[in-house]
Amino acid sequence: MILKRVCSFLSSTRLFACCCLITLIFAQSATAASVDIYRNFKELRSNTVENVDYEIETTVTDSDVIVIAIHGGKIEKGTTELAYALSSHNNYNYYSYTGLKSKGNSTLHITSEKFDEPTASEMVSKSKTTLSIHGCSGSEEFTYIGGLDTELGNKIKESLTKYGFTVLDPPKNMAGISPNNIANKNMSGRGVQLEISKGLRTQFLSSNNDKLKSYVLAISEAVNSIQ
Template identity: 40%
Template sequence: MADKYANFAELSASETYGVDYQIVFESRPSNIIAMAIHGGGIETGTSELTVDIAGSLYSYYLFEGLKSSGNQDLHITSTNFDEPNALRMVGEADYCLTLHGYADTVKHTKVGGADHDLKQLVYDKLTEAGFSAEILPEGTSLAGSDSDNIVNKDRRGMGVQLEISTPQRNAFFGINTRADRKNTQTAEFYAYTQVLKDILSSI
């Protein structure tokens, strides 16, 4: 389905900040940033994952849908996502990890982005930890290899994009609602984020 808005200027002209969407970020003295540009109600669970991975060490950025329904209207595809704070923050980082969600019927993670070595490491460590994952061929849908993708706009021009299936994201929370996600994170949630924290700490 095509995005309703082609860029952030179009979105912000029609949607109300603090009612329909919000932007949350924290700059840390780190060269690593974790991002959920489709957070909140857009691709549920990606905000919570991002915040936990960043912890107190890494910078993070969230663009979150706040609507009671229709949050898909707030989806701006990664190659068009140009919210100024996001562009500034990723441009100040050497490493970028973005977390997304996609619809599927099985628990799975699609690993993309232009950083081939880090993609391989993420795939290896996720599968070693028992998670289903694959590396997407460059140029295919959801592969995140386009230079215009925000994940590849860090100082090295390459990052890692994770597309996490709906069942996998549901498994991260006892109750997958906006009110309850923060308080019902499961052991599977922490096992998944720990894999990524260990990788980032090794960079």
């Protein structure tokens, strides 16, 4: 009887272990499936329709600063709106790659290191200062600041903090320190990447957009202090 109980326990343990292993495999597969569908913009353009699935918005000024939202529109909501507000307030150059699909806009995502849309690449290459606006998950209101332009990044951090915003050090995968990151492909070889939580971006899109105005003022103050 004791032997039967032991065997039964071992069988249950093996079954539990197998279930855990299967769950882990599926979790890893789900993670792997979340990577970008397209390796570059040429590949994306061959499989989508401009002005139906996405559109490209630009404003060209005589500024040496550019604000870009390469995951704009419905891809990372609120990033286009912030980039446009910031550029309009300061007469900066502006670029947004904007998702327009009724659903599934995440399929339009191309990571910063591989984002090579020609107009964006040309505009960034002619600019001395680049602000790349992104969205990240998180219901709380915070900003990760990354990029190779640590001098400007630190000034932006100080200014945002002064205006009452929370700034955190970015996780490694959002640090924006790769030379291949489009934010760092300007004339100086270093830009600033801002990852803004969903919670804060939701506030930007609310009918009372005081937070958006304050955020724009904070960043403007930092950028213009070094111009």
